[in-house]
Amino acid sequence: MNASLPKYLVSACLCGKKCRYNGTAGTVDRLCELYKCGQAVIVCPECLGGLKIPRPPAEIQLERVVDACGRDVTAQFRLGAERTLALAGKYGITRAILKERSPSCGSKMIYDGSFSGVKIPGQGITTALLRENGIEVISEEELEVFIK
Ligand code: SF4
DSSP states (O other), X not given: OOOSOOOEEEEGGGGTOOOSTTSOOOOOHHHHHHHHTXXXXXXXXXXXTTOOSSOOOEEEETTEEEETTSOBOHHHHHHHHHHHHHHHHXXXXXXXXXXXXXXXXXXXXXXXXXXXXXXXXXXXXXXXXXXXXXXXXXXXXXXXXXXX
């Protein structure tokens, strides 16, 4: 049994879970290792918010989150963010490694809301809430910030 407490909250899709909107994962081997050795708690905010797999892609448009079918999914994204924050609190986690460019998990870049593949500086709904509550968030593209 590994007695050390988990240090990181990690996007579930980065640890091999097929929870992305299109039913795929975005596996990063180093993060899978962290998870397997008990150092990471994995979470998919969109699933926690009640969205299904697969689901239409969604993007942030000003204060709302809208999916590619035109459905307003802001409430589900907010619920998923709140549940993710609660999970971090339960484990006393203060660092998160989340999937870049996601409307939930992005930490530096997101899509611009036009569903045309254009990326802009920004952060996802969950990342914003975690940061507002003092949790450091980076992406899988800058692991060296946390993991030497
Ligand atoms: S919400 Fe986050 S964890 Fe879930 S599929 Fe999207 S990027 Fe991955």
